[in-house]
Amino acid sequence: MDKVRTRVMAKSEELLTNSEDGLKVKITLKDGRVLEHTTGRADILGSQKNPWGFDSIRAKFEENVALVLNDDDVNRAVQAWSDIPEVTNVAELVRSTLVATKA
Structure with missing residues (x-):
């Protein structure tokens, strides 16, 4: 440096x-x-x-989260976080975003 x-x-x-x-x-x-x-x-x-408008925020979020999640999980995360004003349990939302739910 x-x-x-x-x-x-x-x-x-x-x-x-x-x-x-x-x-x-x-x-x-x-x-x-x-x-x-x-x-x-x-x-x-x-x-x-x-x-920033919502579309710009969503695009930035998708770009960043795509570094660690597959396409299906990215779409699921975007959908979950798009409704943030309605969220009553942020911890659960974070958990559901980070932990892939495989059937």
Whole structure:
């Protein structure tokens, strides 16, 4: 990791910045060049001003869960978690998603 060094601002430093502008990234290269970029708040996917729709959330969930489940179990998991507002037992839902039920 001698090529990359990271530094995260302390909470006290964050309070001194204007976060309404967006999220800032600053990269200082070994040769002294500085690269900076600010992503505007409205451009941040998943923010209050730019929320994800259900289709985007489902697609992301399917992509991730497909890494560990087969197609049938992915579809079953999507169906189960799509009704999350109606869930009364999250532990059981997690268990049913992670433990394949084979007939």
